[in-house]
Amino acid sequence: MFYFILKRAVTSFFILLAATALMFVLAVNSGDPLHDLAELRNADRESRIAARTEAMHLDQPVYIRYLLWLQEIGRCIIPGGAQCTLGLDRVGNPVIVQLQGAIGSTFRLVVVATVLAIVLGVLVGVVTALRQYSVFDYSITFVAFLLFSMPLFWLSTLLKQYLAISLNTWLADPAMSYLGIVLLGLAAGLIWMIIIGGDRRRRLQVFAVAFVATSGTMLALLLSNWFKTPGFGPFGILVSAFAIALGATALFAGFRRRRVVHATLATAAAGFIGYLLTRGIMEDPSWLTIAGLTVVTVVVSAAIGHFVGGPYAKQARQLTAVVGVLIGFIVFLDALLHAYPSLSRKTGGRPIPTTGSSTPNLEGTFWEVNLDYALYLVLPTIAIMLISFAMYTRYTRASQLDVMTQDYIRTARAKGLSERTVVVKHAFRNAMIPITTLMAFDFAGVLGGAVVTESVFGWNGMGKMFTDGLDYVDPNVIMAFFLVTGVAAVTFNMLADIAYAFLDPRISLN
């Protein structure tokens, strides 16, 4: 294993080296870095050209310039050496300063969108595979194809022009006629009916329950002025904690093992108590506090699983840890939403911003600042997510279908396992193996695609840095962008290979 990883790391390093060389040559030859100065009619034209030529080493051949760039990178890798700059841009500022400013916003965008796309895509993919040739399957297939065929920039602009503006107008004065509420309930009922399926009686039941639940919730939300002051409140958290506990148990363990059920329910109760106890700390925490609380949550809930689980301690531990983290996330979300009214007053009442990556000069609590980030993320995240989502559903569906026809699934059914165990434990786990490779590919692709998204939404991230670098023919800036995307691509590919070999025992590592 160690030898395999080492070999893979060395290969990756050389691949990256070759790729940077190729990229550098391309970047240098992408245009004339002096073209803006050459058009000047000033007297100092010659001296400025000379200065830039000196600064960018334009008088040197390409390979010397590449070696100079490598030297700058070397300074960053070897500690204790000269200052790390990643080279200077054409006006003589260190590129690393620019990169540090850009990298945060881009990663925020890409990571959130990718995680959401994976979760949703895998979930929907599995359901479509289990309901192959149903109306739901056909509709999702069509939607996935449509999204797959949609240029990112076009979808982004549509979302920006139509969805954001109407949503903002609606949120400014959230009201809905009774007819609207009924129609919403009907739509939700139809969708759930199609997803769950079954015979006619069951369909009608599902439809009725979903209709009542959706329109009832909507009515309650409107009446309690929820859209002006969103949040879950203590009662909402209590309910969702137990819903999460029951849902996770139903999905991953079933209710036969009483000890496991007790463990998850105990975790839910502990989560709620934890929420009440930490309210003081959660007033205005830092990311460090949040990280600390997350660790505590995982440890405490795993401990509950360990001691309550009895003979099923291992399964209970895993399950309670997941439940604990999910409850923690709900608590986090609740605190974030509570900052909405005060943030709305500070930013002027258009909740979903369409340009930029955060409100400039915003001063506020931890929650206000992060809610601000989150609201700016909404549109670009939806755009990127929808397109990645299309891919994940298609591949997960294919993979799950492939696995479901294998002999060992028939064996599992034949020996009398419940359908839930067959689908979740036997099929799903194996269906996920090919998806790991896809994740690596997609993440690198999305990072490159950030160029387009940032251009549409006016973000000041790495994509903007790259397009500017390209406009000014500034190789060091272009290379800084490539260094991040290239390292990400190589690393993720390597991780995918290792994960693949680890997950699929048929692949030998040597």
Next chain:
Amino acid sequence: MTDNKISADGPKESSPELTAMTLESQRTVTADSPATRAVVAEPKITEAKSQSKLVRERFLRHKGAMGGMIALALILLLAFSSIGFNIGPLHIPGWWKHTFSEVQATVDGGKPTLSWTGLGEHPFGQDALGRDYFAMTMRGAQISLIIAFIVGIVGTVIGTVVGALAGYYRGKVEAVLMRFTDVIITIPLLVVAAVLSTVVAKAGIVVFAIFLGMLTWTGLARIVRGEFLSLREKEFVEAAKSVGASSARIIFKHILPNTVGVIIVSATLAISGAILLETALGFLGLGVQEPDTSLGKLINENRSAMTVRPWVFLWPGVFIVAIALAVNFIGDGLRDAFDPRQTRNKQ
């Protein structure tokens, strides 16, 4: 073995390497194919179907793929017949009354006149200069389609050759070719295309398309290599080797026909991918340069007028989505036709 019987009853093919051919057809006609079942069920021998005929039938039955084919044919017909096109110096005129460059007085703020009753004077409206937007969109669609097809073909040819050589010869050839593929994969496609297009795009759309094709072969190369790795160990390759067939003959006559399904599917997906890549580049102002235009470039040019004239943004986008969607559906149909494992077991 029913397989042998089927191939003996099948289309009479007189090949000098009969052994290899028979073994090959074992792969293609599987035990539970419709043809076999028909033979077992009826005493009267029904006509045996060759693999290509089965594929064709499955493809023709695939509703999505047929819809895609019709849509793509209509779009092609519309784009090329409406405003005409050039073959070298020769211009073939179209039936549409306006050209894409003719500047006219703006009628009714340049609003589209397309309605249920008819096309009207300017069905897709006019741009800020008063040019007919229908003609401009058709011109953009022509060029985007040409680019997409060239990219698809070039990428497929390179990917197939690289994958085939790496998979067949293994050893050093494989190491060099696959590491080279890894290097190209590492660079985000959009990034290298953007850098390249600032240089290459000035040389015209064909050169630009060829260069894009030279960047988009990596996925296919990996897939074809995988197929070759497993196929080269099969008996029919050994049989071909034993009768003294050359490497080139084995690669092109024996192994490649067995990978044609994967390649065709990948080629269609490469075409829809190319449409999206080209439009994304055009949107960033990097792809096709003046005087040529493309669907992405049209959208880029009219970005600022988005709120005043939404149609100049909408129509090229609709065409991009329609083309890509049609091609993707065709690809899906082809995949099902070549590899029906997932569609057959209806539960």
